Amino acid sequence: MESKRNTIQRRLIRDAVRELDIHATAEQVYDFVAEQHPTISKATVYRNLSQMADSGELLNIGSLNGSARYDHNCHKHYHFICEKCSKVFDIDHYQPDLDERVLVMEGFAVRSHSLTFSGLCPDCI
Amino acid sequence: MESKRNTIQRRLIRDAVRELDIHATAEQVYDFVAEQHPTISKATVYRNLSQMADSGELLNIGSLNGSARYDHNCHKHYHFICEKCSKVFDIDHYQPDLDERVLVMEGFAVRSHSLTFSGLCPDCI
DNA sequence: TCCTAATTGATAATGATTATTGTAAGATAA
């Protein structure tokens, strides 16, 4: 029995990740939500973000500079991280065939892959 | 003036990453080195690993479960991380052309990319 | 409305990493 309650906090957290649209950290989500709902606890933010990532509603795109980042864009895509400003951008050139090659060649059961480019973004060049 | 002293500690840390050959964390390197040189400090391990990564002598392959991992293999390659046993494997099918595509298509100055597969390793299937 | 498990807020605890500080060991200048 999956009983998920639709709390105000959960809704605000979900909306924050979407509205921020910057591959936000838990801290950034907390700051954003706290403006509308100052009594929210950081634990609630961490808890919900990680739950939503588990359920597939959000994507945990790995940690950068020590902090996990969450993406509301769940279709398969890649990222670019700017070495200067640290901003993260979406890159939409997903290549499904990469998994199969490794599967066949090495004997691994590949489920997914994550590809991150780095360098300078258009603003920092 | 590059003045790098070749200390015992530095040598032991360097060797540990190579000998462990498991994309070791700072903690694992510390444990390994401490057996031969019990007075070494964790700070020294952290400091040297991050210096060696900066200088290109080691590769920081990103953090998994909160801990950074270091690779003595500095030629360009990818990784596979097993979802069950968390072991990291090298995958040698580097594709240099990926960078150029993103450069041309999106206006980024791509310097490098990192590709990590996940799923089950041969031992865990 | 009432019940109860899910969820919350507050906060302590943990784990990884970084900063600080006083000291010892190489390197450099006189």
Next chain:
DNA sequence: TTATCTTACAATAATCATTATCAATTAGGA
């Protein structure tokens, strides 16, 4: 060589992100 300057060290405190604990609150169904 001796005095000095610099780098790296060990120990440890501090910081930062995240997780665990637990009593109080609440959504949503009976």
